[in-house]
Amino acid sequence: MGGHSDIVLIDKNGIRLDGRKADELRPIKIEAGVLKRADGSAYVVWGNNMVLAAVYGPREAHPRHVQNSNRAIVQAKYNMAAFSVGDRKRPGPDRRSVEISKIISEALEAVTMTELFPRATIDVYMEVLQANAGTRCAAITAASVAMADAGIPMRGLVTGCAAGKAGDKVILDLGQEEDNFGQADVPLAIVPRTGEVVLLQMDGHLTQEEFDEAFRLATEAAVNVVYPLQVEALKRKYAGSTEDIEEGITNGGLANSVINETPSEVNADEIVEELASREEKVALEDMDDGKQGGEQ
């Protein structure tokens, strides 16, 4: 925020630099289960952002003093690849990524049934392969899909989205120029199932009315657009077909038909599916095949 320039971020017709309208998201693609070694994984392409998330756990927390004897801890790590940004970023954590890791850990912990796994850790790794404004929202969106893919019991998925202000107008999902030369940015994450806001940041300058508008834009986009994509990605991996899902979205809307099951049932289903597909694999393939089925 705060940079000023002569760039016209929004033209007189209300169209933004990349051709979007004020309340339009960039194109988003979500894929679940993209890595072999990880217990769960997801890949999110959000405009020009590319984020990969992997989950390990629940597993023993090290060193011992970080363990909580009553519940599991969620340790999320947000990291940017050296080549993900304009000028090469020095590898390793900086103050920004430590902060983002902390708030994402807390947001994910809010939905995780940590009480089921005392002393354990659920490790979530988010790698930004290419950055183009809005990486933390893309990262947390990928992370919660990866957690569901890993079969971590959760009260709901977490969905990230940002809104802000640029060119004196409140807009959804800021792009790179809008982020650099705009007036405000409000990244947030919501649990669409419950409506809880689990991550919220703001920087820049907004009136209260503008904030209300930004908040509304971001939460509505998260719930109505991004969340169905997360659900669809998971169903595509575990159900093998997206027909039913698409029908659900267009006919009944999100609230009553996309995900009627409780989250624990979703996880149970996933596990059943996973086990079934493994049994098939074992039955179909030569026993000499080297895939370790029980790695999870």
Place this chain on the structure above:
Amino acid sequence: MSNDVLSDIKRMHIMTLLESGKRIDGRGFEERRKIELMPNFVPRAEGSARLKLGDTDVLAGIKMDIGTPFPDTPDSGVMTTNAELIPMASPFFESGPPRPEAIELSRVVDRGIRESQTVDMGKLCITPGEEVWIMFIDIHTLDYDGNLFDAASLAALAALKGTTVPAAKFGKGEDYALPVEHLPIASTFVKIGDKILLDPNYEEQQVANARLTITFDENGDLRAMQKGIGGGFTSEEVKYMMEVAKRTSREVMDELF
């Protein structure tokens, strides 16, 4: 990596199969896993490539910057290679400063590219003694199923092949393609018992008692080698691996470049 475990049953299984001439994933002893190359995977980088060697998945990215040359090579660009074994890729990789495994990987990839003069570093000089291009090769390991040396070297090479020197951005004339002159291909072998296997997967690597990486260029000339893990090879075995590496690296070259 060192505290990684493999069950005794699995270990026995691998050994027994090898005795009867089979590998656990059904490949021949001199057969590489399938290579899947996604060039220019990260458009914002000056060059990049994601490469899957079986289930091993690596992403290499190239960034270019302007800096001062080393005093002993005033008219030559500078290259640095860095490999990250990020915890995403394996339950046994940890975050923190690079461990010896990551440093060895960086150096083996670096050596293959540097010693074969893959990139004509003379063409990366802007003003002798003052300004040259610094070329950063960063390798991100996304999924680890063995043989990072070959996967990372290939990804780095593929990324270099598609790299554009961003001269216009720095006001140094027009952008131009990075001058890639050679194609060094690394071939890694392990020895399990008295059997020698090309391109070990994760489990084979766990059982192995010796490892050798051999890099050949497009002329069939030797460019780099690296021996690893405790055990040894006989000189006949080294000769055999040289032969296989020379032949199969040519196949990889024809397939990818």
